[in-house]
Amino acid sequence: MTIIDSNEITTAPSPAQQMRRRALRHWGFLIGGGVLGLIILMAVLAPFFAPHDPYAQDLSQRFLRPVFLGGSWEHPLGTDHLGRDYLSRLLFGAQISLTIGFVTALISGVIGTTLGVAAGYFGGRVDTIVMFIITVRLSMPVVLVALAVVALFGGSLTTVVLVLGFLLWDQFAVVMRTSTQQIRNQDYVTSAQALGCTTTRIILTEVMPNILNNLIVIITLEMAHAIILEAALSFLGLGVQPPLPSWGLMIAEGKDMLFFEPFLITIPGIALFVLIFAINLLGDGVRDVTAPENRN
Amino acid sequence: MQYGPAAFNTAKVILMLRFLLKRLGLAALVALTVSLISFSLLFLAGDPAVALAGEAATEEDIEAIRTQYGFDRPIPVQYVAWLTGAFTGDFGNSYYFNTPVIDLISDRLPTTMQLGLAGITFALLLAVPLGVIAAIRPNSLIDRFALFISVVGQAMPTFWFSLILIVIFAVNMGWVPVSGSGTWQHFILPTIVLGYFATPGIMRLTRAGMLEVLRADYIRTARAKGLNPAKVLFKHALRNAAIPVVGLAAVQLGFMLGGSIVIESIFALNGAGLLAFESINRNDFPVVQALILLFSLIYVLLTLLADLLNAWLDPRIRVA
Amino acid sequence: MEPLLSVKNLRVEIPVGTGMLKPVRGISFDLQKGETLCIVGESGCGKSLTSLALMGLLPKVARRSGDHLRFAGQDLLGLKERQMAKLRGQDMSMIFQEPMTSLNPAYTIGDQLTEGMIRHQRVSRAEARDRAAFLLEKVGITAAASRLTQYPHQLSGGLRQRVMIAMSLMCGPDLIIADEPTTALDVTIQAKILRMMKNLQAEFGMAMIFITHDLGVVARIADKIAVMYAGAFVETGTAQQIFDAPTHPYTKGLLSCIPVPGKTERGARLGAVPGVVPSLINGVEGCGFASRCPMRQAACGSEPDLTDRGAEHSCRCVHDTDTLRNMEWEAA
Numbered sequence: 001m002t003i004i005d006s007n008e009i010t011t012a013p014s015p016a017q018q019m020r021r022r023a024l025r026h027w028g029f030l031i032g033g034g035v036l037g038l039i040i041l042m043a044v045l046a047p048f049f050a051p052h053d054p055y056a057q058d059l060s061q062r063f064l065r066p067v068f069l070g071g072s073w074e075h076p077l078g079t080d081h082l083g084r085d086y087l088s089r090l091l092f093g094a095q096i097s098l099t100i101g102f103v104t105a106l107i108s109g110v111i112g113t114t115l116g117v118a119a120g121y122f123g124g125r126v127d128t129i130v131m132f133i134i135t136v137r138l139s140m141p142v143v144l145v146a147l148a149v150v151a152l153f154g155g156s157l158t159t160v161v162l163v164l165g166f167l168l169w170d171q172f173a174v175v176m177r178t179s180t181q182q183i184r185n186q187d188y189v190t191s192a193q194a195l196g197c198t199t200t201r202i203i204l205t206e207v208m209p210n211i212l213n214n215l216i217v218i219i220t221l222e223m224a225h226a227i228i229l230e231a232a233l234s235f236l237g238l239g240v241q242p243p244l245p246s247w248g249l250m251i252a253e254g255k256d257m258l259f260f261e262p263f264l265i266t267i268p269g270i271a272l273f274v275l276i277f278a279i280n281l282l283g284d285g286v287r288d289v290t291a292p293e294n295r296n
Numbered sequence: 297m298q299y300g301p302a303a304f305n306t307a308k309v310i311l312m313l314r315f316l317l318k319r320l321g322l323a324a325l326v327a328l329t330v331s332l333i334s335f336s337l338l339f340l341a342g343d344p345a346v347a348l349a350g351e352a353a354t355e356e357d358i359e360a361i362r363t364q365y366g367f368d369r370p371i372p373v374q375y376v377a378w379l380t381g382a383f384t385g386d387f388g389n390s391y392y393f394n395t396p397v398i399d400l401i402s403d404r405l406p407t408t409m410q411l412g413l414a415g416i417t418f419a420l421l422l423a424v425p426l427g428v429i430a431a432i433r434p435n436s437l438i439d440r441f442a443l444f445i446s447v448v449g450q451a452m453p454t455f456w457f458s459l460i461l462i463v464i465f466a467v468n469m470g471w472v473p474v475s476g477s478g479t480w481q482h483f484i485l486p487t488i489v490l491g492y493f494a495t496p497g498i499m500r501l502t503r504a505g506m507l508e509v510l511r512a513d514y515i516r517t518a519r520a521k522g523l524n525p526a527k528v529l530f531k532h533a534l535r536n537a538a539i540p541v542v543g544l545a546a547v548q549l550g551f552m553l554g555g556s557i558v559i560e561s562i563f564a565l566n567g568a569g570l571l572a573f574e575s576i577n578r579n580d581f582p583v584v585q586a587l588i589l590l591f592s593l594i595y596v597l598l599t600l601l602a603d604l605l606n607a608w609l610d611p612r613i614r615v616a
Numbered sequence: 617m618e619p620l621l622s623v624k625n626l627r628v629e630i631p632v633g634t635g636m637l638k639p640v641r642g643i644s645f646d647l648q649k650g651e652t653l654c655i656v657g658e659s660g661c662g663k664s665l666t667s668l669a670l671m672g673l674l675p676k677v678a679r680r681s682g683d684h685l686r687f688a689g690q691d692l693l694g695l696k697e698r699q700m701a702k703l704r705g706q707d708m709s710m711i712f713q714e715p716m717t718s719l720n721p722a723y724t725i726g727d728q729l730t731e732g733m734i735r736h737q738r739v740s741r742a743e744a745r746d747r748a749a750f751l752l753e754k755v756g757i758t759a760a761a762s763r764l765t766q767y768p769h770q771l772s773g774g775l776r777q778r779v780m781i782a783m784s785l786m787c788g789p790d791l792i793i794a795d796e797p798t799t800a801l802d803v804t805i806q807a808k809i810l811r812m813m814k815n816l817q818a819e820f821g822m823a824m825i826f827i828t829h830d831l832g833v834v835a836r837i838a839d840k841i842a843v844m845y846a847g848a849f850v851e852t853g854t855a856q857q858i859f860d861a862p863t864h865p866y867t868k869g870l871l872s873c874i875p876v877p878g879k880t881e882r883g884a885r886l887g888a889v890p891g892v893v894p895s896l897i898n899g900v901e902g903c904g905f906a907s908r909c910p911m912r913q914a915a916c917g918s919e920p921d922l923t924d925r926g927a928e929h930s931c932r933c934v935h936d937t938d939t940l941r942n943m944e945w946e947a948a
Contacts, residue, residue, distance in 0.1 A: 132322075132325070132326075132329075135322070135326055135596075136326050136329045136330060136333075138547075138595070139326050139327075139330060139550075139592040139593075139595040139596050140330055140333070140334075140588065140591075140592055141551075141553070141554025141555075141557075141588065141591040141592070141595075142551075142554065142555075143554060143555055143557050143558060144554055144557055144572050144584075144587065144588055144591060145334070145337075145588060147557065147572075147573070147576050148334075148337070148576050148584050148588070149337060151576045151577070151579075152337065152338070152340075224450075224451075228453050231453055231455070231456075232453060232454070232455050232558050235455050235558075236455075236558065236561060236573065237577075238576065238577075248453075248455075251455070251456060251459070255459065258459060258462070258463060258467075259463070259467050262463055265456065265459050265460075266460075269453070269456040269459075269460070272453055272456065273451050273452060273453070273456070274451075276450070276451040276452075276453070277447070277448075277451035280447070280450055280451055281447075512717065513712060513714050513717040513718040514717065514718055514719055514720040514721075516673060516712065516718070517712060517718045517719065517720070517728075517780075517783075518720065519673055519701075519704070520671060520673060520704055520705065520709065520710045520712075521704065521705040521709075521731065521732035521735075521783070522701045522702060522703065522704035522705035522706060522732060522735065522736060523701070523705075523731065523732065523735060524698075524701060524735075525697075525701075527731075527735075531723075532720050532722075532723075535722045536720070536721065536722055609722065610721070610722060611721065611722065611724075611767040611769065612721055612767070612769045
């Protein structure tokens with residue numbers, strides 16, 4: 001007979017242990033994290049890995065095809081319209097995409113989290129004002145504004161990062177606001193207030209740790225968002241400027257040869273796709289691992 | 297006895313009007329703020345007269361341009377002048393064409409609107425049925441297919457997807473024109489790209505909403521009445537699951553119109569997006585400013601429309 | 617006389633990760649026209665799943681089986697979903713526990729009341745609305761006609777449950793299954809609703825299966841009572857038999873939990889049944905109640921059958937009737 005015996009107390013695994021166990025069983029989390037880790041490694045080690053200088057032109061070696069299309073191992077992924085080694089450009093391009101992703105997420109994360117946590121914690125008039133700012137931001141067409149600003153200030157990596165950082169904070173603000181509102185009404189926050197803790201202390205020690213998992217999910221989402229937008233801006237010629245090997249720029253430069261050498265747009269496109277895919281998988285994975293009850 | 301719809305309740309009408317007025321006021325305030333931001337950006341970036349005059353201009357040329365366009369007035373004065381004009385639909389003249397901005401935009405906007413509506417229709421036609429079926433049969437083949445579509449859609453840069461579609465369907469198959477505008481065939485690929493961009497979000501929300509609604513007690517009540525399954529699904533489940541989807545679709549449509557700039561540039565589709573791109577490249581600020589304001593307004597009005605639609609779909613928020 | 621509903625050996629099984637959950641383990645009963653059967657048990661005993669199994673509304677993962685499930689001469693076990701849907705709402709209907717969530721928030725009361733009747737009886741909308749207004753008045757809702765245009769969120773829980781009751785009566789069914797219809801309501805409203813249901817039942821001549829955990833409720837309405845424990849009936853009998861001569865230790869335990877006016881002394885301790893229901897995964901070995909029973913002995917290791925303890929009275933226990941009758945409930 002199977003009766004639940006209250007005397008038989010099994011030691012339950014701690015939340016951290018459970019989380020680790022879920023993480024190690026979650027394929028999306030493992031694959032996403034693994035692929036992203038690999039891309040970061042390649043980007044960091046690009047100077048050692050890359051077979052050629054990504055900027056070295058050789059007009060006698062233009063449009064060489066990749067190995068799998070009958071090319072040679074000298075240029076494993078072929079060469080572009082200026083005879084530059086495509087693999088080397090791809091590896092250095094990863095640096096640009098990752099930089100854009102991380103720095104943009106950092107800037108927009110700070111802005112959005114500050115606004116969101118303030119709105120959620122203080123409520124009232126602060127909330128009204130922040131909600132208005134969020135509405136204004138959401139109503140501005142991102143691509144159009146980004147293009148216009150980059151055009152005004154001149155395209156460069158710094159401009160793009162700054163523009164995107166100041167535009168993409170809306171999701172941080174929206175999600176952090178809701179999360180903070182939920183935490184704020186918890187008993188432990190009330191009791192901390194009753195104990196006379198300062199607001200800063202409550203936010204840092206009681207609120208932030210409990211909204212961290214949501215923050216990580218939004219960070220991954222916005223990293224992906226920023227990387228795609230940078231590629232789009234660069235593709236339109238109003239982002240990172242040549243000769244930098246941005247993947248979006250590589251696609252733009254290959255566009256003229258679209259009908260003859262489709263590999264020129266396919267290779268950086270796939271690289272972009274794989275990177276975004278990995279980041280999204282990781283983000284979904286983090287959400288599932290830290291809050292499995294929110295899964296649908 | 298009379299069973300018709302309840303007699304018009306004056307209190308309700310007043311509440312509704314107040315809600316509308318409040319939302320319209322908010323929309324106006326948002327548009328005002330956006331216009332202020334876009335106007336200030338122009339001056340943050342440096343002297344528009346210098347940019348306008350071109351690289352070969354002399355100091356006198358620049359000075360002439362400055363007085364001609366009124367850049368010598370204080371910035372707040374210029375803003376108020378621009379704003380009062382904007383109220384009457386006068387956004388000034390294009391620097392490049394020297395024709396009224398409003399004419400340029402009204403020429404091009406219909407194309408973008410058509411593209412946006414076609415895109416959101418395509419997205420809804422693809423995403424809602426898939427989301428519903430995926431929710432009815434979780435973990436089935438269709439559910440996995442839907443998940444695949446949404447995961448791929450989220451990771452695919454639209455401009456790259458456009459190029460791939462052009463290579464396959466325009467170049468290799470020759471089914472549709474490569475680029476340009478004019479016939480409905482020109483809209484096919486842009487519609488697919490734009491719609492596919494909105495598909496993952498709508499599908500995920502439909503699926504999640506349906507999963508939740510199908511577990512609801514009132515669905516069991518509907519089945520207990522002996523209604524046929526289709527009626528339970530479409531009348532009782534879908535209507536409630538549709539409520540958040542309407543809001544998302546409206547927001548997505550707003551983003552799509554704003555995002556049409558990339559797609560119209562790639563497909564050389566002659567809409568407001570392409571106009572924006574060209575104007576940016578030509579330093580044609582009045583056009584860019586007007587377009588930013590216009591897209592913001594459209595977005596705010598779309599969210600208002602979504603709220604009204606939701607009030608119609610969900611009686612609980614009808615009088616709130 | 618052929619009973620309206622004859623259930624023989626009804627089972628419900630749900631596959632779970634570690635095996636098979638068996639929440640309903642072979643229950644049998646007959647119900648005559650116009651009769652009320654109360655199924656009593658604590659939460660988790662399988663009474664709600666029993667009611668859903670009768671209606672054919674089990675969740676998809678659950679499997680229903682049995683020897684027969686005969687309703688008005690037709691075995692429901694062999695019916696396809698389409699045929700079952702024709703019976704639901706028309707010949708048998710159901711009232712649910714949660715009035716707050718059992719009505720669709722998006723449609724008016726009138727729409728939800730009439731749609732079943734319009735489907736089953738092909739009447740016009742106006743006819744269905746007349747019937748709905750008539751029934752709303754029957755269940756004690758004032759201004760019935762104008763209520764039809766209201767939405768569920770505009771009504772209180774008590775009113776919503778009255779609407780649910782009216783809804784179940786729309787097609788004039790022969791059988792109503794009520795699953796804890798008053799549990800979610802205030803005590804004062806509970807009594808009103810129970811009295812009203814009893815009156816309506818007499819007026820329309822329906823049979824009723826009333827499912828509850830509250831023996832106090834049972835006393836007001838039951839003709840027959842089945843006490844359910846761990847997925848099976850442990851005692852069945854007429855209401856009088858169960859209240860006057862309870863036999864099974866579990867029944868006695870439940871009865872000791874309710875105060876009786878005039879009998880229970882002020883300040884006296886009420887009884888309680890300690891312990892929890894055994895896990896129903898892969899079935900139950902031996903008597904499911906043994907671990908909580910003050911009278912357990914070695915023979916409880918194998919599950920006893922439901923045996924006759926008088927006319928219409930039966931009990932599932934190894935002890936003989938006299939021993940059981942004489943036992944005073946004291947928690948183990």
